[in-house]
Amino acid sequence: xxxxxxxxxxxxxxxxxxxxxxxxxxxxxxxxxxxxxxxxxxxxxxxxxxxxxxxxxxxxxxxxxxxxxxxxxxxxxxxxxxxxxxxxxxxxxxxxxxxxxxxxxxxxxxxxxxxxxxxxxxxxxxxxxxxxxxxxxxxxxxxxxxxxxxxxxxxxxxxxxxxxxxxxxxxxx
Amino acid sequence: xxxxxxxxxxxxxxxxxxxxxxxxxxxxxxxxxxxxxxxxxxxxxxxxxxxxxxxxxxxxxxxxxxxxxxxxxxxxxxxxxxxxxxxxxxxxxxxxxxxxxxxxxxxxxxxxxxxxxxxxxxxxxxxxxxxxxxxxxxxxxxxxxxxxxxxxxxxxxxxxxxxxxxxxxxxxxxxx
Ligand code: SF4
Numbered sequence: 001x002x003x004x005x006x007x008x009x010x011x012x013x014x015x016x017x018x019x020x021x022x023x024x025x026x027x028x029x030x031x032x033x034x035x036x037x038x039x040x041x042x043x044x045x046x047x048x049x050x051x052x053x054x055x056x057x058x059x060x061x062x063x064x065x066x067x068x069x070x071x072x073x074x075x076x077x078x079x080x081x082x083x084x085x086x087x088x089x090x091x092x093x094x095x096x097x098x099x100x101x102x103x104x105x106x107x108x109x110x111x112x113x114x115x116x117x118x119x120x121x122x123x124x125x126x127x128x129x130x131x132x133x134x135x136x137x138x139x140x141x142x143x144x145x146x147x148x149x150x151x152x153x154x155x156x157x158x159x160x161x162x163x164x165x166x167x168x169x170x171x172x173x
Numbered sequence: 174x175x176x177x178x179x180x181x182x183x184x185x186x187x188x189x190x191x192x193x194x195x196x197x198x199x200x201x202x203x204x205x206x207x208x209x210x211x212x213x214x215x216x217x218x219x220x221x222x223x224x225x226x227x228x229x230x231x232x233x234x235x236x237x238x239x240x241x242x243x244x245x246x247x248x249x250x251x252x253x254x255x256x257x258x259x260x261x262x263x264x265x266x267x268x269x270x271x272x273x274x275x276x277x278x279x280x281x282x283x284x285x286x287x288x289x290x291x292x293x294x295x296x297x298x299x300x301x302x303x304x305x306x307x308x309x310x311x312x313x314x315x316x317x318x319x320x321x322x323x324x325x326x327x328x329x330x331x332x333x334x335x336x337x338x339x340x341x342x343x344x345x346x347x348x349x
Contacts, residue, residue: 144300145264152299159299166266166302 011093013041020095023060024053044098050084051109053097057086058114064090071121073129075155079103080129084111101131110136128153203340210253211336214281214329217252218245219272222259224286224319231322243329249275254332256325257311260288260295261302273309279339283313283328285320293318 017034020043033044045053057065065086074081080101087094101108110133111118122133123142130151133139141148150157198205220228232238232245246252249272261269273282284305287293292303305311312335315328 143262143264150299157299159297166263166307 068115073125107132211333212242215246216254224258227319228258236322254281257289257305258285284311
């Protein structure tokens with residue numbers, strides 16, 4: 001069996017950005033609004049095209065973003081945001097895709113059929129930020145108990161004393 | 174005396190000489206039961222958060238809880254004591270309760286660290302139960318963040334005192 005060698009490759013961020021821009025144009029999924037921040041490439045795309053964009057980034061022969069590092073939710077009060085951090089093992093570079101989401105009507109397409117490992121990330125964001133992932137196969141709470149009716153990582157969330165009381169199950173009454 | 178050899182009259186006479194009287198111990202039932210129980214507290218293999226590391230250190234060879242007759246048991250059916258060593262989240266509390274219910278009576282609970290007593294550093298959180306005593310009754314509290322092995326010793330020796338106070342005549346008082 002041949003063992004694949006992973007050699008360290010220096011990454012030229014500007015080259016990656018221009019490559020990504022070409023790919024975005026050829027596929028025509030989204031324009032992509034690129035920026036460079038602390039050595040990380042950020043790219044803002046629209047909510048409607050996110051699934052196709054991620055699919056393109058994964059399946060493209062040159063880019064090969066084959067690993068999803070993390071999906072993060074952010075609350076900016078006026079709007080919500082999701083950051084998808086993708087990584088390419090072969091090319092040793094990563095990209096962060098940002099999606100802006102309406103706070104009043106928070107929903108986005110699930111990417112579980114592109115990356116299966118996005119399952120738990122999306123469940124976590126769903127319970128902590130209340131963002132509904134359309135097409136997710138198993139959207140239930142991951143870290144909170146099943147009966148919660150609040151989203152604790154939203155800026156508008158306040159802890160109420162009644163909510164924090166532990167309710168004893170019937171067995172102990 | 175060899176195990177194989179039949180006992181001869183001389184052997185019996187030797188024993189009679191040794192004790193002077195027939196080999197009978199007169200003691201109250203409580204005393205001998207409690208002496209046995211308090212010297213063989215088997216606690217559950219059950220660690221929750223950072224305090225569990227300190228609990229493992231206490232059970233390990235440096236601090237060596239084994240010399241008090243205390244061992245980890247891997248099943249609640251054979252455990253006398255459950256050490257709550259960490260933060261109890263709201264999702265996890267029913268699990269702790271269930272494990273506690275599976276233990277045979279008499280069973281004891283030791284709350285270790287400020288998390289298990291009041292919620293500790295995570296007191297003001299949306300998902301942390303403020304003390305395990307809201308879920309199951311607690312016998313001994315050991316404070317600290319984390320509690321040092323010496324503190325855990327102190328708590329376990331306190332538990333020994335509690336067990337020595339138990340009696341088969343009176344039912345143990347369950348504080349609600
Ligand atoms: S009391 Fe401190 S050391 Fe113990 S579980 Fe809580 S945070 Fe960790």
